[in-house]
Amino acid sequence: MQGITAQLLVDGQVVDTRENAYVVQSDAIRQAGRGLTLKGNYFETGGRPVFLTGTNQTGVMWHSPRENPLTWDRDFQAMADSGLTLWRVLHWSPFATRVGGGNDLSKLGATPPDSLVRQTDAIVQLAQQHGVVLFPCTHDWIQPAVDDETLEAEKRWCAWWSKHYKDVPGLIWDLENEPTVQWANPIPPHITALYQRYLTERHGSLDAARAWLGASAGEALTPKAGNGAWNDLRAVSVEEFRSWLVQRWITANVAGLKAGNPDVLVTVGFLEVRQKDRKSTRLNSSH
Numbered sequence: 181m182q183g184i185t186a187q188l189l190v191d192g193q194v195v196d197t198r199e200n201a202y203v204v205q206s207d208a209i210r211q212a213g214r215g216l217t218l219k220g221n222y223f224e225t226g227g228r229p230v231f232l233t234g235t236n237q238t239g240v241m242w243h244s245p246r247e248n249p250l251t252w253d254r255d256f257q258a259m260a261d262s263g264l265t266l267w268r269v270l271h272w273s274p275f276a277t278r279v280g281g282g283n284d285l286s287k288l289g290a291t292p293p294d295s296l297v298r299q300t301d302a303i304v305q306l307a308q309q310h311g312v313v314l315f316p317c318t319h320d321w322i323q324p325a326v327d328d329e330t331l332e333a334e335k336r337w338c339a340w341w342s343k344h345y346k347d348v349p350g351l352i353w354d355l356e357n358e359p360t361v362q363w364a365n366p367i368p369p370h371i372t373a374l375y376q377r378y379l380t381e382r383h384g385s386l387d388a389a390r391a392w393l394g395a396s397a398g399e400a401l402t403p404k405a406g407n408g409a410w411n412d413l414r415a416v417s418v419e420e421f422r423s424w425l426v427q428r429w430i431t432a433n434v435a436g437l438k439a440g441n442p443d444v445l446v447t448v449g450f451l452e453v454r455q456k457d458r459k460s461t462r463l464n465s466s467h
Contacts, residue, residue: 181253181306201250203302207347213308214265214350218445225350232313234266235259239320242272242299249302256310267307268315270357272300273322273337285319285333291340304348313350317357318437324429325363327370331429335436342440353444355433358451361422367402375403378424379417393417426450 181201188196215225222229241247259267273285291297307314318338326334338353345351363371379389379401390399393413403421406414430448437444 181249181309183250199250200248201253203249203305205301206305209309210305211308211347211349213348214311214313216313216350216352216445232266234264234268234313234315237267237269239269239271241269241303242296249306252303252306253310256306256312259312260310265311266313266315268317268354270317270354271320272316273319285322285330285337292337297344304345304351308348308350311350313352314348315352315354317354318433319356319359322356322359323363324359324361324426325371325374326429327374331432334429335432335439338433338436339440342437342444344440346441346444351444353437353446355430355446355448358449359426359429360451361426363403367404372400372402374425375421376401378421381424382420389417 181203183199183201186198186200187194216230217224219229223232224230241252256267259265304314318341319334322334342353376386379386383389383392386401387397389395389401390397393401395401403418404414405418406412408415430450434446437446
């Protein structure tokens with residue numbers, strides 16, 4: 181990292197000072213971070229179990245004009261001085277689509293915006309220089325109940341970044357900060373189509389699914405609970421479908437990350453929110 185200082189002088193006296201910095205890419209620094217592997221249920225560094233402590237950050241690092249390489253370097257230095265070795269960052273991916281609007285990764289081309297790549301490259305190198313393990317979220321504010329086109333776009337996004345940082349040690353990916361499986365009302369067409377796909381996989385055919393659900397012949401099958409009784413098979417089917425959706429989403433995104441780097445570490449902090457009462461439970465899984 182190279183620092184830059186600008187001073188404003190009035191009559192030979194310094195009345196204001198501004199500092200900034202830039203990062204000169206160095207493969208040696210980028211590859212010299214804390215090596216990290218997962219063995220059983222333990223992280224290891226250099227073949228020895230290690231316990232990581234860290235902190236959380238948000239996408240303001242990519243967004244605020246007050247954030248720059250000098251800020252990041254000082255933050256990582258302060259973390260290292262305080263014994264914090266893990267840095268999780270969320271609200272990152274939405275800044276990739278600022279040029280297109282919204283948070284739709286399918287609008288991106290083959291590669292992420294150059295500005296985002298350059299910022300992230302600088303952050304990655306500075307973290308490695310200070311021995312901080314990076315733990316970024318690949319997505320944010322994205323529902324797992326997405327159509328096939330969007331899911332493929334998410335998978336490509338994951339594969340690009342995982343391959344881009346394949347040579348960086350000590351990197352963990354979180355698929356998303358607390359994703360929840362919900363859909364709008366009225367039910368979007370792609371949700372109904374996915375529900376019928378799930379029913380076909382689960383029961384062998386839609387006719388067999390109708391028989392199991394007690395539906396009439398030719399009835400349109402949509403993910404709606406029945407009367408809520410203890411033996412309401414339609415409610416059971418909806419909850420199984422929600423599980424099917426999140427597993428489909430996790431599997432595709434993990435496959436994208438593994439395509440970029442087969443040895444990459446992946447997890448997801450899944451926050452389950454019920455469609456009606458919004459009671460939540462949490463599930464963490466690692467890959």
